[in-house]
Amino acid sequence: MTFRWLSVYAVTFAVSVMVLIGFIGWSVTGRMEVESDHLMHWEMFSFDSIGDHDLPDAIRRRMEHEHAHTGYFGLFKADGTRIAGDILAVPPGITFVGKGGGLNAQGFTLNHTLPIQDTARSPVVRVMAEHRADGSQLVIARDLSDILRIREATLNALIGGGILFLLAGVATGLLLSMRQVRRVRDIHRVTLRIAEGDLNQRLPTGGRDELDMLTQLVNHMLDEIERLMNEVKGACDGIAHDLRTPLSHIRTLLGNVAGRMRISDDDSATRMLDQARLETDVLLDRFRAMLRISEIGSLRRRGGFSSVDLSSLVREVSELYEPLAEDRCIRLSLKAGNVPSINGDRALLFEAFSNLLDNAIKFAPDHGEVRIDLMKLGQGTQLVVSDNGPGIPKREREAVLQRFYRGDQVRHLAGSGLGLSVVSAVIRLHDFALRIGENGEGAGTSMTIECWSHALD
Amino acid sequence: MTTRVLTIEDDPLTANEIVSELEKSGFDVHWVANGNDGLAQAVSGGYDLIMLDWMLPGLDGLTILTTLRTVGVQTPVLMLSALGDVDERIRGLRAGGDDYLTKPFDPAELVARLEVLLRRCREVPASNVTTLQAGPLEVDLISRKVTRDGLEVDLLPTEYRILEFMMRHCGQVITRTMLFEEVWGYHFDPGTNLIDVHMGRLRKKIDLPGMSPVIQTVRGSGYILL
Numbered sequence: 001m002t003f004r005w006l007s008v009y010a011v012t013f014a015v016s017v018m019v020l021i022g023f024i025g026w027s028v029t030g031r032m033e034v035e036s037d038h039l040m041h042w043e044m045f046s047f048d049s050i051g052d053h054d055l056p057d058a059i060r061r062r063m064e065h066e067h068a069h070t071g072y073f074g075l076f077k078a079d080g081t082r083i084a085g086d087i088l089a090v091p092p093g094i095t096f097v098g099k100g101g102g103l104n105a106q107g108f109t110l111n112h113t114l115p116i117q118d119t120a121r122s123p124v125v126r127v128m129a130e131h132r133a134d135g136s137q138l139v140i141a142r143d144l145s146d147i148l149r150i151r152e153a154t155l156n157a158l159i160g161g162g163i164l165f166l167l168a169g170v171a172t173g174l175l176l177s178m179r180q181v182r183r184v185r186d187i188h189r190v191t192l193r194i195a196e197g198d199l200n201q202r203l204p205t206g207g208r209d210e211l212d213m214l215t216q217l218v219n220h221m222l223d224e225i226e227r228l229m230n231e232v233k234g235a236c237d238g239i240a241h242d243l244r245t246p247l248s249h250i251r252t253l254l255g256n257v258a259g260r261m262r263i264s265d266d267d268s269a270t271r272m273l274d275q276a277r278l279e280t281d282v283l284l285d286r287f288r289a290m291l292r293i294s295e296i297g298s299l300r301r302r303g304g305f306s307s308v309d310l311s312s313l314v315r316e317v318s319e320l321y322e323p324l325a326e327d328r329c330i331r332l333s334l335k336a337g338n339v340p341s342i343n344g345d346r347a348l349l350f351e352a353f354s355n356l357l358d359n360a361i362k363f364a365p366d367h368g369e370v371r372i373d374l375m376k377l378g379q380g381t382q383l384v385v386s387d388n389g390p391g392i393p394k395r396e397r398e399a400v401l402q403r404f405y406r407g408d409q410v411r412h413l414a415g416s417g418l419g420l421s422v423v424s425a426v427i428r429l430h431d432f433a434l435r436i437g438e439n440g441e442g443a444g445t446s447m448t449i450e451c452w453s454h455a456l457d
Numbered sequence: 458m459t460t461r462v463l464t465i466e467d468d469p470l471t472a473n474e475i476v477s478e479l480e481k482s483g484f485d486v487h488w489v490a491n492g493n494d495g496l497a498q499a500v501s502g503g504y505d506l507i508m509l510d511w512m513l514p515g516l517d518g519l520t521i522l523t524t525l526r527t528v529g530v531q532t533p534v535l536m537l538s539a540l541g542d543v544d545e546r547i548r549g550l551r552a553g554g555d556d557y558l559t560k561p562f563d564p565a566e567l568v569a570r571l572e573v574l575l576r577r578c579r580e581v582p583a584s585n586v587t588t589l590q591a592g593p594l595e596v597d598l599i600s601r602k603v604t605r606d607g608l609e610v611d612l613l614p615t616e617y618r619i620l621e622f623m624m625r626h627c628g629q630v631i632t633r634t635m636l637f638e639e640v641w642g643y644h645f646d647p648g649t650n651l652i653d654v655h656m657g658r659l660r661k662k663i664d665l666p667g668m669s670p671v672i673q674t675v676r677g678s679g680y681i682l683l
Contacts, residue, residue, distance in 0.1 A: 244539065245468065248561030252474045255564075284561060288646070319615060320641065323654040351645045358647075 006177055010170050017166055021158040029151040033126060036142045037107045040128040043071075043140055044097070052134045056084035070143045072116055072125065078135040087139050088115035090129070096137070097130045107142075114141055124148055183211060196431075199226045236294060244287050251280045289422065296348065296425040304345045310381055310451065311336040313346065314374050317353045321361060329367045336374040339381040342451050344430050352426035355419040356385045356447050363389030363445065380452030388444040397436040459485040460575060464508040465495030465521065466537065471560065475508065478564040479571070492516030499525055504532055506575060509554075511538035511545070519552055526553035533574045537562070546644060565678035569630040576629060589624040591682055594663065594671055596624055605663055605671075615640065616659045623672060623682040632679035656680060 050058045059073045063086060066072075074087025082088060094108050107128040114122045125141040132138055186204045193201045202222060203215040258273045318334045325332040360370045364387040373384040392400055400420050427434045427449060435448040462484045466472040472488050479486045487502070489495045492515035499507050499521065507525075511518040522534055536549040536557045546557045555577075556570050589596045593606045601617055603610045612620065618640045623631060633652040638644060656672065664670045672682050 244561065245471075249470045251561065252470065285646075288559075292645070316641075320647070320651070323658050324651055327654050327657075347643055347645075350643055354645075354647060358651075 006170075006173060009173055010166075013169050013173075014166055017162040021155065021162050024158055025151060025155050028154055029147060032147040032150070033107075033109070033144075036126045036144070036147070037128065040107055040126065040140045040142055041097075044128060044130055044138070047138060047140075052132060052136065055132070055136075055138075059084045070146075072114070072139075072141040072143075074137075074139040074141075076137040076139070078137070080137075083136065085139070086117040087141060088117055090137055090139060091115070091127060094127060094129050094139075097128060109144065110141070180211065183207060187215060194222065199229065233294065236290075244284065244291075247280060247284055247287070251277060251284065254280065289419075293421050293425045296422065296429060304347070305343050306346065307341045308344045308346045308349060309341050310339050310349075310383070311374055313350060314353060314372060314383065317350060317357055318372055320354065321357045325361050325370060328361070328364075330361060330364050331369045332361075332372075333369070334372045336372070337376060339374060339376045342381060344451075345426075348426045348429065352423045352449075353383070353385075355423045356449075359419055360385050360387040360389070360445070360447070363387055365389060380450065383449045383451065384446055386439045386444060386446035388439060391438050391443055391445050392436055400436065459483065460505045461485045461487070461503070462506045462508060462571070463487050463489065463495070463498055463502055463504040465489050465492070465499070465513065465518070466508070466510045467491060467513050468510075474564065475567065478568060482568050484571070490514075492518070492521055496521045496524060499532070500528060500530055505578075506571060507532050507534045508571075509534050509536055511536060511549070519548065522549070522552045522554055533578045535567075535570060535574060563632070563678075565630070565675075566632045566634060569632045569635060569679060572629050573626055573631075573635070576626070589621070589627075591624050591627045592671060593668075594620075594624065596621055603663070605665075605668075610662055612659070612662060615655060616662065619655060619659050620663070623680065627682050630675050630678050630681050635679070 047055065047058065056075055059075055062071075063073060072085070072087050074085035074090070075083040076090050077083060080090055091110055091114050107126040110122075110125050110127050112122050112124060114125050114127060116122050124144045126144055127139060127141045129137060129139040183204070190201050190203050199222065202219045205212055205215050205219065254273060254277045258270065258277065261270050261273060314336050315334065318332065322332055357370070357372065364370050368388050370385070370387045373382075373386075375382055375384075424434055430451075431453045433450040433454045435450070437446045437448065438444065439446045460483075462479055464472060464475050464479075464486060466475065466488065467490050469490070472490070476486045476488055487498070487504070489498050492513040494515075495509070495513065496516055498504075509518045509522060513521075516524075518536060518538070522536070525532070525534070533555040534553065536554040537560055538545060538549070538557070539560045549557050555574055558567060558570060587598050589598065595604045596602075598621070603612055603617065603620060619636060622636065622639050634646070636652055636656075637647055660670065660672055663672075672680050675681050
């Protein structure tokens, strides 16, 4: 990403330097051409003031002054025969300036093609020509070699300077962007830790630029989020705690009342009291489960993590529930291949797997079947617990993971409806994923735990 | 000689429940409602057992426990807490607590745990014991051989662990939670009648038809091996 920006920057920089060089070169040398055109034009004027008869002599005199051969002259008859001067022929294809011409008469540049006396090789020249009153043709040329040399020198200087400039610019840009890249990398690392649940972390600040403004804003936001989360968690835990104490008091009092009632023998009242105690127990169970979920959620990540052998763990869970399945003639089959160890909290995983298996056995019909499959996939290990019970309709699959949800078809069964929320809290803590599907054979539920990190999904 | 129990608990209703329940079971209970008095009593009192609430006005339970152990008081301590967190439990046990119970608790569970704690502390653990015996049952701890009236009983590993635990606490009420914690080593509520089913299997193997049951169910509490 950053390197894409860097190359875009370098290309833009290079193009602007080249345009600058081009512009300077063009304007400097263009100016010089205009200057020589002016000179030639003035020379034309001075020749104009000389009579046709005296012109050849004037040209010869003029030529004697031009020892350095910066100027060339030629006077030709209308048919092109040379009368005077060191230009041997009228160069082909040039336009003649009208007599007296405009002030800005323009010359032509001839590239080594002007035939000149005594010179082996014709230089690059600027040429201007006019028709005189008697029909003869006057051609004046100026050597451009000096200008070309200056142009070349200027261009070389500009290109050399430009390359240095470009290198310095790119190097500075690279240094500056490396600094930014490092900061962004720091921010990225801290953000990941925050996403993992460590809300104490704050983004690094101290650049006094736009990025810093942004990180300070995000940090402020994190402060708020942390405060709110603590408040919500505090409120939830507080409610569960505060309600639990009076509830257990009610339970105790009901027990005391029941003790007294046994002395009198009002059967229906005793039954009602038993029912009331049972309901209180259910309430207390739910509060306990709720607090447990909140506890799992607030556990410091990775705190109790160590290497866990999933196949032995699954075998242990299966052994724990096997008698329960047998009691209801449910066939419990376990297929646990050799899988690599994972990093996790063994006790919590045991609790989660137990809950899954408990559910499967609970929802499977008598003489039904529950299967546990632990297998190694490309991404990692996968655990599937499937039963041939009523199954969970598609629209309820999200909802069953929420607290207290119980499907329509299983309302008659005992339980707090919190089992799967415990599972999902444990799964979240491990960054694993839980998928609910149907058993391949048409009916029933299959619960799949994907035991690899889904943190970046 | 009656057993003297100190309970440090700030909630009067819970304390009342503990006191009445324990007195019913024949303990001599003394109640203290705050941490400072609790610590003073615990250090000077000569109690057989201390029940300690985690959250108290004044000194909190963990501080009291650490202080007690630092000054060399070795009285067994049962921690009581509204927090069921595994971390809290571990911290409590590390600080020198002997057992940990989450509130609200079943009074029967409390009494069962106290009995086990008391027994554990009174008996000098004999390391050279290789067999356990209870009535017609005998367990060889080394070969893991179980016999009833001299006849060998074939048990699965889980069944053996349940039986061994029951034999070690012969004559004491063992609750389902205690069994789950001891035999499986996990601290959550497995729910349903999971433990009952395991116990049923074990019983089927050790009580053949016509024999009197060795392990009995205590209604509302758990099991007892007589």
